[in-house]
Amino acid sequence: MKIESRDDVRFLMAAYVPSAALNTALELGLFWRLAEEPQDAGRVAEALGIPLNRCQYWLDLLGSLGLLEEGSAGYTPSPGAQTAILDEYSQETWALLAQEARERQPAVHDLARHIHEPRSGWAALGLTPLDYYAMLEEDPDRARRFTHMLYEFHQPLAVEVAKTLDMSGVERLMDLGGGSGVISLALLRRHAHLASVVVDFPKVCAVGREIAAENGMEERLTYHAANFLEDELPSGFDMVLECDVGIFHKALFRKLHAVLSPGGRFVIVDDLIEDEGEVAPADLRWAFLRSLGDPDYRMGSWAEIEAQLSQAGFEP
Known part of the structure; x- marks a missing residue:
């Protein structure tokens, strides 16, 4: 992203919000659900167990990113989402990629407080770094995915x-x-x-x-x-x-x-x-x-x- 204005800076400062919204949609299979049948916010909220008001904002945020379109029957994946997401990888693959992104997020929490630490940022936060090899050995389903x-x-x-x-x-x-x-x-x-x-x-x-x-x-x-x-x-x-x-x-x-x-x-x-x-x-x-x-x-x-x-x- 090329920064050209203060608004660009402020958008990037809050980029974790649209990132989290997208990754959540991928983990929960939202695009595939809406590709099967358009749904309004009420149906999505009920199906996924999300408070209605929060779900409405979530869907509208995804729409503002060019990933969803809203019509008379409800929300559907945009042509861009169809090309870049649905036509590229399976739902399971996207879900795991999004899960891995979420699992890495703790490393950047409170970064200004621990970036100076001469040790692992995970340790500075009192967290254990992810051991993907151990996870694959301990979890057959994770290894399969x-x-x-x-x-x-x-x-x-x-x-x-x-x-x-x-x-x-x-x-x-x-x-x-x-x-x-x-x-x-x-x-x-x-x-x-x-x-x-x-x-x-x-x-x-x-x-x-x-x-x-x-x-x-x-x-x-x-x-x-x-x-x-x-x-x-x-x-x-x-x-x-x-x-x-x-x-x-x-x-x-x-x-x-x-x-x-x-x-x-x-x-x-x-x-x-x-x-x-x-x-x-x-x-x-x-x-x-x-x-x-x-x-x-x-x-x-x-x-x-x-x-x-x-x-x-x-x-x-």
Whole structure:
């Protein structure tokens, strides 16, 4: 958003309000409800158990954002909401994305009071930081929703990777942290000789196996349940692919070097900054949020990763 006036500043100061209104609509499935049948504020309030006056303001606020339209039969999703929301992801995926945004909100509460703290902002507020890996292991339904969300979310990335990645000489692929197997599936469709093994947490792998079967790829796409930072990994791969995982450790790189066959390749697909470059505007919100959890957090650069890879035994 380009700031041009004091009104722009004041709007941005209160941006958490429309953000919360939108995320709530996504979590509660409002757009899908209204896409099935227009409803007035009274019907929405009754169906969702919201006080009528509050519900009316909520719907009108969403309308002011260009997300709802009001007609004689009630509210319906706007053409913009149809295109940007309903036509993009499933209701379940949008609901989980909105839930995750809500769960991260506490980190920015009372920010002016704790931004100076030389420790985690969560700790300064007396809160425990979210541990998504523990949540996935403890909650099978969360793992299912998360895995299906990434399957939808990464479809464009999977198509792009499959189109551009040189797979010559690769018959056995390790898809590290591949979750749903969406990247592997795109590669398997393009390369008939290829077989892939996804390495991820057990409950994620369980969902991934179902997705592989739904795509008729269960013979060529298999899953190895493991914490790849701690557990022993299978070996004999022509390529290890780490795509949008964001975990870079020299010790991990050494493990991956050991699982590759002679002449094998390790490929990283991720958003990293250039050697001396700045964080891309699209990544700044995430980087700032991460710094509230860890004051020493820095987005990795390709130069740093290349140095770690070299120390682990990899060559360009």
